[in-house]
Amino acid sequence: MAAMIKKIKSFYNKENTNYSTGYVDPFEFHQTFYQMLVNFKVADLKNKNPPSYFNQNMILFIVALMATIICFCSFHHGLETSDLSLITEAGTYTIVLSYKLIILSCTRRNLPQYHNLLKAIKKDFEYICSEGEKYRAQYFEEQLLTWKICIVMCTFNAGIGIAMNIFAYLSLFYFMATHDADTEESRPLLFPFWIPNVDLTESPIYEVTFMFGNVTAILYCYNYTFMMQTEIVWIRQIIAKADVITWKLQDLLVDVYPTTNKEESEYFAKLIENRMRDIINHHQSMYSLLEDYAIVYKKLLMFEQTISSPLVCLSAYCIADRLDNGEFQGILLLLCLTTIVVYLIPSLLCTYLAIKVNSVCDACWGTPFWNAGSVIRPYMVLIMQRSLRPLPLQAPGFKNISIETFSEKMTSAYSLFNMLRA
Template sequence: MNSGIFTALRAFIMKEGFDFTSTDINLHTFHPQLRMFLVPMGIFFNNENSIIRFIWPFMSSALSMVAIGFEAIFVFHGIEVKDYAFATECFCYFILLGVIPLVYGSVLFNRQNMLQIMESMNNDFKCVCKLDARYREHFLKGQLLIWQLCFFWLWFTGIIAIMYFAVTLVPLLYLTLFANQDEHTVRPLIFPMWLPEDDPYRTPNYETFFILQINICFIFVQAFAVYVYIQFHVLLHNYYMLDLVIMHFGVIFEGLDETVAYLPVRDERRVETQRILNKRMERIVTWHNSVFKLTAMISKVQGAPLVYQVMVTSMAVCLMMYQIAEKLNEGSIDIMFSMLITATTIQLWAPCYLGTMLRNKAFDVGEACWLCGWHETSLGRLLRQDIVIVILRSQQPLSIKFIGLPYLSLETFSSHMSSAYSYFNMLRHYN
C-alpha cells in the first residue's frame, strides 16, 4: 500500500504520464496549479470581472489585520512587563503577518499585469513546443524543475503549518483525555496571547482565538507561499527563455551558404538567405524582449511585497535567532522557530539567488551574440547592425525593479543576513 502511494506520488512529481513530445503543450496543461493558486488571490479566468473574486482576499486581509492588531498589543504588553521573549515572539509574528494584505492588494491592484504574465508565458510555451526537439526538451526540462520546486516549497511551508497545529493539538488532546481537574493546566494556543481585562484561555475566548489562529495559519500559507512560488516561477521561466536565446545564437548561421554575401543585393539567393537570417534574429529579439517585459510586469505585481519582504527579513531573522538562543539557554531546542527561520531565510535567498542567475544569464546573451561566429563568416555582414543592437541591449542589468528595492542578488542576501546577525548581537547584549 505504502509502495503504491510512493510510486503514484513520484509519478505525479516527475510527470511520468505527461507527453513531453507533444507540440500542443501550453502553460495551463503543464502547470495547472497556477490557475488554482491565483483564483483565491482574486484572479478569475472565466468571469474575470466577477464581484465574487473579492470575497476571499477581503476576508483574508481583514482577518490578518485583526491578527496584526492583536500582535501589536502583545508586543507593547511584553515590553511593559519586561517579558522580552514574549514581546520578540509576538513582534516576529507581527512582521510576518504584515505581508498578507500587501500580497492580496498588490495582486488585485495589478490584476491586468498578472493576466498578461500568464498570457506571455503561455505564448512562450506555444512557440517553443513547436520548435526542434533540442529547444523543446531543454525548455520542458526547466519547466519540470519549476513544477517540482513548486511542490517542494508548498510541502515545506505546509509542514511548518502542520507542526504549529501538532504542537498545540497534542497537548490539548492530552489535557482532554488524561489531565485531572486539580492539575491546574492551561489549554494551549497556537500563538501566545494576552488580554488586558480578560483571560484569553477561558471559554469561549479560547475557542474563538483558537479558530482565528487556525485560519491565520491557513491564510499565511495560502497567500505568502503562493506569492513566493509565483515569484520564482516567473524568474526561472525567464532564465530558461534566455537559455534558448543563447542556444539560438549557436545555430544562427547553420545550414546557410556563406558565398551569397558576395552576391548582388537583389539576387534571389541572397534575398532568401537574408530572409532566413532575419527570421532567426527576429525570434531571438522577440524572446529577449519578452524576458524584459515579463520581468517588468512581475516587478509591478510583486514590487511592493518584495520591498517589504527585503526590508523586514533582517529584523525577522534577528528575532527568530533571539528566540532560539533563549530556548537554548533554558536547555531546550525551539523546533518551530528553527523551521520558521529556515523558511524565512529561503524566501529571501530564493529571489536573490535567482536574481543573480538571471542577471548573469542576461549578460551571457551579449557574450553569446559576440561569439556566435559573425566575424568568421561573410554572412555576419548581413546581421551586423542587429548584432550590435542585441549586444547593447544585453548590457542592461535584468532585475526586478521597484521604488525602494535594491537589485536582488546574492550580495543583497549576504548584506541582510549580516545585518540580522548584527541586530541579534545588539539584542542579546541589551538583554
C-alpha cells in the same frame, strides 16, 4: 504503501504526460500553479464570467488584519510592561502577519501583470509546439524542472502550516498533562495574542482564540504558497525565454555561408533577417515579462530584504531566551527556519536570472555576426548592451537581490543576535 509512493513519483515526474509531440496546454502542464491563480481570482481564462476578486481573498485579508492588530496589541502591551520576551515574540509575528496584507494588496493592484504572465506562458508553449519544434526537448526539460520546484515548494509550505498546528496541539496536551492548578500558568496559544480587558485564558474565549490562531497559520501558509509558486514560475519563465533566445542566436547563421552569387546572397540576407526578427521579438518579450515581474514583486522583495535580518534575529533571540527558562519554542524555531528558506529561494532565483540574462550577451559574442552584413550588427550590439544592464529590481537604499545580499543579511542577523545575548 508502495503503490502510493509510485503514484506520487509518477505525478512528480509527470510520467503520464506526453509533451514530446503535439500541443501541450501550459495550464494543464503547470496545473498546481494555474489552479492556485484561479483560487485567488487572479485568472480564470477558461471561464467567460470569472468570479469576483473578493470572497476568498477578502476572508484572507480580514483574518490577517485581525491577527496583525491583536499581535500589535500584544507588542504594545509588552512595551508597557517592559516584557522583552513578549516584545520580541509579538513584534516578530506582527511583522510576519503584516507581510501577508502586503502580498494580498499587491495581488489585487497588479492583476494585469498576472494576466500578461499567463498570456506569455501560453504564447511560448504555442511557439515551442509549432515553429520552435526543434527546441522542444530542451524547453520541456526546463519546464519539468520548474514543475518539480513548485511541487517541492508547495509541499514545504503545507508542511510548515501543518507542523505549526501540530506543535500548538502538542503544547496544549503537554500543558494539560503537566499543569499544576496552584500555579498561575496559562494555556498556550499559537500566537502571543493579548486584548485589553479580555482574559484570553478563560473558556470559551480561549478555545475560540486557539482555533483562530491555528486557522490563521494555515491561511498564511496557503497565501504564501500562492506567492512563492507564482514567483518561481515567473522567474523560470523569463529564464526559459532567455534560453530560447540563446538557442536561436546559436542557430542564427546555421546553413548560411559566404557567396558571390546574387540570388544566394539575397536569400541568405532574407533568412538572417527573418531569424533576427524572431530573436528581437523574443528578446523584447523577455524584458516585458521581466518588467511585469518587477512591478509585482519588487516591493515584496524589498520588504523581505528589510525584515529578514531583524526577523531571524528576534525569533532566534526569543527561542534562546525561552530555552533559558526551560521552555522550548518549536513554533518560533519553525518560523525562523522558514524565514531563512523563503528568503533564500528568491535570492537564488534572482541570481540565476541575472546570470541567464547576461548569458544572452555571451551568445551574441559566440555568433560571428560581423560576417552577416551590416544590417543586423546594430541589433546585435543593442541586444548585448541591454543584456548587460542590471535587473529592474533595484531601488534607492536597497541592495541587489542576490545570494551575496542574502549572506550579508544572515551575517547581520547573527551579529545582532550575539549583541542581544551579550
